[in-house]
Amino acid sequence: MSETIFVSQTTQTSETILVIDDDTDILALLEMSLASDGFQVITASDGISGLQLAKTDQPDLILLDVMMPQMDGLQVIEKLKADTETNTIPVLWLTAKTQTEDKLRGLEIGGDDYITKPFDLREVTARINAVLGRTRPVKYINPLINAMGESFSEAGVAELGSHLQAAAEIQLKLLPEKPPVFNEFDFATMFRSSTSVSGDFYDFIPLSDTHLGVVLGDVKGHGIPAALLMVMIQTASRLLSNQSDSPATVLKRINTLLFHNTDLEQFATMVYGILEINTGRFTYANGGHCPPIHFITDSGDHQQVEESGNRVELLETGGMLIGAFDIATFSSDTCLLSPGDVLLLYTDGVTETEGQTPNNYYGEERLINCFSKNLTLSAESLCDVLQTDLMEFSGTTQLKDDRAVVVIKRTDTQATPT
Amino acid sequence: MFDITTDAQNTVIVHVQGKIIGNTVAQFRTEIEQQLQNGNNKLIVDLKNVPLLDSTALGVIIVTLQVLQRAGGKLVLLNPQKAVSSILDITRLSSILEVYETEEAARNAFS
Numbered sequence A: 001m002s003e004t005i006f007v008s009q010t011t012q013t014s015e016t017i018l019v020i021d022d023d024t025d026i027l028a029l030l031e032m033s034l035a036s037d038g039f040q041v042i043t044a045s046d047g048i049s050g051l052q053l054a055k056t057d058q059p060d061l062i063l064l065d066v067m068m069p070q071m072d073g074l075q076v077i078e079k080l081k082a083d084t085e086t087n088t089i090p091v092l093w094l095t096a097k098t099q100t101e102d103k104l105r106g107l108e109i110g111g112d113d114y115i116t117k118p119f120d121l122r123e124v125t126a127r128i129n130a131v132l133g134r135t136r137p138v139k140y141i142n143p144l145i146n147a148m149g150e151s152f153s154e155a156g157v158a159e160l161g162s163h164l165q166a167a168a169e170i171q172l173k174l175l176p177e178k179p180p181v182f183n184e185f186d187f188a189t190m191f192r193s194s195t196s197v198s199g200d201f202y203d204f205i206p207l208s209d210t211h212l213g214v215v216l217g218d219v220k221g222h223g224i225p226a227a228l229l230m231v232m233i234q235t236a237s238r239l240l241s242n243q244s245d246s247p248a249t250v251l252k253r254i255n256t257l258l259f260h261n262t263d264l265e266q267f268a269t270m271v272y273g274i275l276e277i278n279t280g281r282f283t284y285a286n287g288g289h290c291p292p293i294h295f296i297t298d299s300g301d302h303q304q305v306e307e308s309g310n311r312v313e314l315l316e317t318g319g320m321l322i323g324a325f326d327i328a329t330f331s332s333d334t335c336l337l338s339p340g341d342v343l344l345l346y347t348d349g350v351t352e353t354e355g356q357t358p359n360n361y362y363g364e365e366r367l368i369n370c371f372s373k374n375l376t377l378s379a380e381s382l383c384d385v386l387q388t389d390l391m392e393f394s395g396t397t398q399l400k401d402d403r404a405v406v407v408i409k410r411t412d413t414q415a416t417p418t
Numbered sequence B: 001m002f003d004i005t006t007d008a009q010n011t012v013i014v015h016v017q018g019k020i021i022g023n024t025v026a027q028f029r030t031e032i033e034q035q036l037q038n039g040n041n042k043l044i045v046d047l048k049n050v051p052l053l054d055s056t057a058l059g060v061i062i063v064t065l066q067v068l069q070r071a072g073g074k075l076v077l078l079n080p081q082k083a084v085s086s087i088l089d090i091t092r093l094s095s096i097l098e099v100y101e102t103e104e105a106a107r108n109a110f111s
Helices: A024-036 A047-057 A073-082 A100-108 A121-151 A154-174 A223-240 A247-261 A363-372 A379-394 B024-037 B055-070 B082-090 B103-108
Strands: A016-020 A040-044 A061-065 A091-096 A113-117 A185-192 A200-206 A211-219 A268-276 A281-287 A293-296 A311-314 A333-336 A342-346 A403-410 B002-006 B012-017 B042-049 B074-078 B098-100
Touching (some): A016 A024, A016 A047, A024 A040, A024 A121, A047 A061, A047 A073, A061 A121, A073 A091, A113 A121, A185 A379, A200 A223, A200 A403, A211 A223, A211 A403, A223 A268, A247 A281, A293 A363, A342 A363, A363 A379, A379 A403, B002 B024, B024 B055, B042 B055
Parallel strands (some): A016 A061, B012 B042, B042 B074, B074 B098
Antiparallel strands (some): A185 A403, A200 A211, A281 A333, A293 A311, A293 A342, A342 A403
16 A cells, blocks of 8 residues: 555654663653653664664654763764754753863754753753754744745745735635625625635525525635635536536535545535525535524424424435545435525534533534524524624634534515516 | 554554544544555554544545555444544445444454
């Protein structure tokens, strides 16, 4: 099996310290102490294996003993500095008190600081943090340098920043500026992004005077990769949808397009539906997305009765998430929006909003309650109420996930024949 | 975060501990990738102690599933908890993933 199975690079979550010292007692002591300070610790008891580990494990910092048999610390650092794979790793010397000359020589040829044996463990941690504090920003910017190559410069980074800004603006422009206007329906939307560009999206596609395509979805991940895929899906759904094809057919087409043109690991969940303005029929297919909620205000023959007495119907019919499986099949279903009914489409950024205690999420139930109590309000006011309730629940306006919401309310106004 | 066990039939069980979200997905990806590169194509991912996973983690599972299918192997999930189960249901991954509640049943899936 090839090593290119997965696309993204792996990232280290905590910083790694390599300790090179021939005194195994010191190795054990430092390993225990630094591990308890939250560092990953790797050790080598001689210069040669230390050099090898520095190359293979790419530690964030090396603690290097000066006096070692065979290859001493000074020889080790010379080799570290001569190798492009290791020459940026900061080195902290471990020296005996009497080796003052070594200290100076060591610093001259590239050590960042030194610690005198016998040492105080707290001092070791403090020195390490001081050095890492200087090198951390460099480490964080390394992926940017690698990605930008020769265009990495003050002007280049500024340009990248402005491109990011422009991307965010383009994406916002792709979303419908205003919800559509019909006498029979009241529309409202909410869109918030946790980063400058988002993987969430919604769209209204006019299919005819009486048929409106409604799309809402969520692309895996965040940031630019998610946004690019989102643009692709949005364009595809505009091009591939028409009044005569069922939502299931359209999802199947988008699935095929995505499957053949993106990595396996790239996928989206989405709902596509066609709203018949004259009748209130909403024919939809759900591609692995959290089910839209139909709030029923009228009496009728429906599936579920919610606790508070309001009826809700979850729009679950459809198929798998989009873009990951060629074999995916989809089916469509229809729900009828009667006057006063509300249809809520949303992304999981809403229900996965974190509360103020750990492992406590907003959830579908609270979402249903929030809407059920306010069904007489306009679509826009319902969005406002939701926004307030989410802020109250999380205690913050900071977003961890992108969020998109579409609210469709069938008003009591009767269709005016023309 | 991982505990790996291998039985006599070369079925590898990756016991995962903790949420697979954000930064920890990279560790999960690396661990699974390692198993695939070692040629282990009978894989059980034990989700008993995983309270939550995110869409990126789902992507890793999706790729693994298909890579193993093509290699004539299989991926099986063991004991997903409520939140994870619900994600598998909503995305309909539960319709193509083999999910078992006991280790014995998961192992039997390979015989």
